[in-house]
Amino acid sequence: MxxxxxxxxxxxxxxxxxxxxxxxxxxxxxxxxxxxxxxxxxxxxxxxxxxxxxxxxxxxxxxxxxxxxxxxxxxxxxxxxxxxxxxxxxxxxxxxxxxxxxxxxxxxxxxxxxRYLGIPGEQENVGRGVSTCATCDGFFFRGKKIIVVGGGDSAMEEASFLTRFASEVTLVHRRDELRASKIMQDRARDNEKVKWALNRTPLEVVTDEKGVKGLKVRNNEADQEEIVEADGVFVAIGxxxxxxxxxxxxxxxxxxxxxxxxxxxxxxxxxxxxxxxxxxxxxxxxxxxxxxxxxxxxxxxxxxxxxxxxxxxxxxxx
Known part of the structure; x- marks a missing residue:
């Protein structure tokens, strides 16, 4: 007892x-x-x-x-x-x-x-360019390019927060419509540092000997693969x-x-x-x-x- x-x-x-x-x-x-x-x-x-x-x-x-x-x-x-x-x-x-x-x-x-995406290159690079916490790790990406994956309020919030450090934040979402509330979407869209890569399905975290280099995605509209370049990938899917x-x-x-x-x-x-x-x-x-x-x-x-x-x-x- x-x-x-x-x-x-x-x-x-x-x-x-x-x-x-x-x-x-x-x-x-x-x-x-x-x-x-x-x-x-x-x-x-x-x-x-x-x-x-x-x-x-x-x-x-x-x-x-x-x-x-x-x-x-x-x-x-x-x-x-x-x-x-x-x-x-x-x-x-x-x-x-x-x-x-x-x-x-x-x-x-x-x-x-x-929650993770479950794609190659993700788990093995957690803490080495892949993160799920902007507040925890955003500081390490000062002046660098960042990708945020997600379409909800948390993704919008993290993308907006990361613009304090990053030179550019690209928001990747597999659909062409976001689930986030209108006020959160507007806040992100009004931020000139936030770029958009909608209707793109994440396929693989791309790395080299120095670390994360970007995210391979499928452009669902063009039905072709492409690479979104970045120094870090933040997964914000809940x-x-x-x-x-x-x-x-x-x-x-x-x-x-x-x-x-x-x-x-x-x-x-x-x-x-x-x-x-x-x-x-x-x-x-x-x-x-x-x-x-x-x-x-x-x-x-x-x-x-x-x-x-x-x-x-x-x-x-x-």
């Missing part, structure tokens, strides 16, 4: 683990088979406070993990395949393990996975929150993000909390994820204190 189980790592889960461990709650952190979350795929993080020269993403996550371990957090590898939140103690089942874990509280920090394993037991919005009580990390089930990108549809930054991890741990600690007082009161009544 654990006082608290944290499902997922990344900045939110590891921060929650640090705070829980320092409160002598000895949390168990189930970190999945790819510990550290999306930051482990980032070469350099320059916007996390406290590192004036920047820090490698994997190094930052490793430091946070060691900090949690120092205070007594326990870590276990594996995917959570099933949970039972119908009553306390809550039950957590890890794939391939016969043991069912039990906990008084659970913090969900499983994040949201960026994120998928990692909530499928919850089996519908936690309230989510229409896109699958966990709904929390405003100003807290509380879910619809008392004793279950959510932090980081799994409940954040707006900011999706390492620092905001870490902040919500702190909130989740403090909400969790307060809940446990209340539960302990309640249990003790019942004992006295008997």
């Amino acid at each position: 654990y006082k608290s189980i944290v499902i997922g790592t990344g900045p939110s889960g590891l921060t929650a683990a640090i705070y829980l461990a320092r409160a002598n709650l000895s949390p168990l952190v189930i970190e999945g088979m790819e510990p550290g979350g999306q930051l482990t795929t980032t070469t350099e993080v320059e916007n996390f406070p406290g590192f004036p020269q920047g820090i490698l993403g994997p190094e930052l996550m490793d430091n946070m993990r060691k900090q949690a371990e120092r205070f007594g957090a326990e870590f276990r590898n594996g995917w959570v395949e099933e949970v039972d939140f119908s009553k306390r103690p809550f039950k957590v089942k890890i794939t391939g393990q016969a043991e069912t874990l039990e906990a008084e509280t659970v913090i969900i920090s499983t994040g949201a996975s960026a 994120h998928t929150p990692n909530t499928k394993f919850l089996g519908g037991q936690i309230e989510t919005d229409e896109h699958g993000y966990i709904v929390v009580k405003p100003g807290t990390t509380e879910t619809n089930i008392p004793g279950v909390f959510a932090c980081g990108d799994v409940q954040d549809t707006k900011y999706r930054q390492a620092i905001t994820a870490a902040g919500s991890g702190c909130m989740a741990a403090m909400d969790c600690e307060k809940f446990l204190e209340g539960a302990m007082v309640h249990d003790w009161s019942e004992t006295l009544d008997m």
Whole structure:
């Protein structure tokens, strides 16, 4: 029986683990088979406070993990395949393990996975010219040409943001019509740095020995292949929150993000909390994820204190 189980790592889960461990709650952190979350795929993080020269993403996550371990957090590898939140103690089942874990509280920090195009040259160049986060990586492309792939509001927003750094931003979309709202489209179209390559299907990220050189696309109207030259490719086709394993037991919005009580990390089930990108549809930054991890741990600690007082009161009544 654990006082608290944290499902997922990344900045939110590891921060929650640090705070829980320092409160002598000895949390168990189930970190999945790819510990550290999306930051482990980032070469350099320059916007996390406290590192004036920047820090490698994997190094930052490793430091946070060691900090949690120092205070007594326990870590276990594996995917959570099933949970039972119908009553306390809550039950957590890890794939391939016969043991069912039990906990008084659970913090969900499983994040949201960026959607990728699934084309050659994409995955192997993530962090090396291919990105899914303009706020994180735009600075590295100052004065360079950039491609943004997507047709929704997030693509328009990222294209407009990247014009602060890039000399030119080309927006590639496989259809000739955009899904983005009119106000977001107008904002992008009014920006003279934004160029358009509509009705073009991405086929391959083109590279050479120095890095990304562009994007091979099919011009659907002309029915021929062409290369859009660029120094970086930003994929902006949305994120998928990692909530499928919850089996519908936690309230989510229409896109699958966990709904929390405003100003807290509380879910619809008392004793279950959510932090980081799994409940954040707006900011999706390492620092905001870490902040919500702190909130989740403090909400969790307060809940446990209340539960302990309640249990003790019942004992006295008997």
